[in-house]
Amino acid sequence: MNRNDATVRIGMVAYINTAPIHTIWRERHYPAEWQMIEDHPAALNEQLAAGDIDLGFCSSHEYGIRPDRYRILGDLSISANGPVGSVFLFSRVKPEKLAGETVLLSAQSKTSVCLVRIVLEKFYRVQPVYCCGEVASARQLGAKGILAIGDDALRLKLEGSYQYCVDLGEAWQQETGLPFVFAVCAVRDEFCRTQPELVARVHRALVDCRDEGLRQLDRICRLAAPRIPMEVDSCHSYLQAIHYDLDEAKQRALATFYRALVDFGEASEAALPLKIHPLHHDIRGAFDE
Ligand SMILES: C=C(O[C@@H]1C=C(C(=O)O)C=C[C@H]1O)C(=O)O
CATH class of the missing domain: 3.40.190.10 (Periplasmic binding protein-like II)
Structure with missing residues (x-):
């Protein structure tokens, strides 16, 4: 098997909040070895913890309770700065x-x-x-x-x-006064160490899909709204309020949330400081020409 053919199992939240990323992902023909597992967040958390998924979206809580096992992929999240709508x-x-x-x-x-x-x-x-x-x-x-x-x-x-x-x-x-980060995109630390290039390529692909999905938000909403079903305009307002990046304010928000979880006896103190795996800008996306 050549290095580019290695299998990676990627978790994707099966709600319409991931439609901007997920719709574009499905339309692009990534290698068959890049397997996407769609489920609700609690199920994805369990699969990631069990090693049945290598990387993907999971509850930000999952990183908070097992920080030694993961790194957070930079520039990705499911967040809101104020009302989230769901x-x-x-x-x-x-x-x-x-x-x-x-x-x-x-x-x-x-x-x-x-x-x-x-x-x-x-x-x-x-x-x-x-x-x-x-x-x-x-x-x-x-x-x-x-x-x-x-x-x-x-x-x-x-x-x-x-x-x-x-x-x-x-x-x-x-x-x-902060945004809230509901989900992060985590990668198993061991997978990241053994497959750094593959992680970089999938990371870059997810970010590319997110950027393209946000550019095509009108079309994405027309496809996603009937799944609820909801009005296309309401779907547009909903998805516009969701943020998919992990900027500095969101990193501070995540740290604040983890400190509250440590107070509740829910998270590990090792959750801080956050281990953020940067996006490699020198990796070309599969669709860059
Ligand atoms: C914004 C949302 O965030 C979700 C909430 C999660 C949780 O509570 O564990 C996990 C992933 C997110 O997709 C939502 O469900 O609408």
């Missing part, structure tokens, strides 16, 4: 009245599960009782609040059946 605490009562009430946490999330705890326990100063499961089981469990993320959250918001909706990206920004 990570909500839906509630039947005012959030400040959730003390002692059941809050259902989406089993698809890890980052937002911690973020909702920060928002409720530190910002609103209430202590609910948490349970974890499918968003659809909320009524059955008698939950007064639900944390939903991704496509489920977009659909629940459109249904409008909860009186109160707290956008967690907005709540975080109001309190900290």
Whole structure:
């Protein structure tokens, strides 16, 4: 097998928030050995931790709990600077009245599960009782609040059946003045050491797809909106509010989030300082001529 044929298993979040990157990726014919695994974030976290995926998008929480195993690929994330539009605490009562009430946490999330705890326990100063499961089981469990993320959250918001909706990206920004990084693109440290060139090429390809996807956002929204289904214009506003880079403010935001996780006993102190693997600008993308 020549070096360029080596297999790489790449995790991609199966929500429309990755449509700008994912749509372009599927349209370009990358080598068959560059395998894309599409799933919800919690499943991708597990596969990355088990070594079943080599690199890809995962909850930023995953890097925070196992920082020794990964590096963060520079210039990539799924973030928002203010309202994100798809990570909500839906509630039947005012959030400040959730003390002692059941809050259902989406089993698809890890980052937002911690973020909702920060928002409720530190910002609103209430202590609910948490349970974890499918968003659809909320009524059955008698939950007064639900944390939903991704496509489920977009659909629940459109249904409008909860009186109160707290956008967690907005709540975080109001309190900290910072953006929030929901997902990072992590690479297994061992894979990075054994396949540095392959990592550089895939990293560059993901960034190229992101840049092209953002240039073609109108067309991407026409393709993605029916999957919810939602209006194309709303899809456009939604995807425009998502940031896919990891600039200096987002790195500070990630560090702030990890410090809060360390306080909660959730993350390792070794999460800081962040280990960011830079994008190699001298690597030509497969579509540069
Ligand atoms: C913005 C979102 O961020 C997602 C939230 C994640 C989490 O809570 O663990 C992980 C990946 C992101 O895709 C979303 O779900 O809409």
